[in-house]
Amino acid sequence: MTDNPPPVMTIEEASKYLQIPLSSLYKLAQDRKIPCQKVGRHWRFRKETIDQWLDSRAENGHHQPDLSK
Numbered sequence: 001m002t003d004n005p006p007p008v009m010t011i012e013e014a015s016k017y018l019q020i021p022l023s024s025l026y027k028l029a030q031d032r033k034i035p036c037q038k039v040g041r042h043w044r045f046r047k048e049t050i051d052q053w054l055d056s057r058a059e060n061g062h063h064q065p066d067l068s069k
Contacts, residue, residue, distance in 0.1 A: 007047050014045040 005017045011029065014036075015022045026043075028034040035049045 005047050008044045009047060011043040011045070011051075014043075014050065017047070035037070 001006050005013055010019060011025055012022065015025045016046070018025065028060050029036045034045075036043050036045045038044070
């Protein structure tokens with residue numbers, strides 16, 4: 001994960017933070033499978049919300065397929 005990501009990330013920053021391809025993150029955002037919101041035409045991701053989402057998925061035993069393929 002990147003060092004010191006901002007509290008509100010662009011899709012590019014979130015892609016780097018999550019270590020997944022940008023195209024995969026666009027798909028997750030468009031399908032509302034990851035917490036995010038649009039500001040105008042731009043996707044924004046709150047780091048705190050993404051961290052909570054990751055933690056809750058781990059606690060609930062969710063397994064996401066490898067999206068980097």
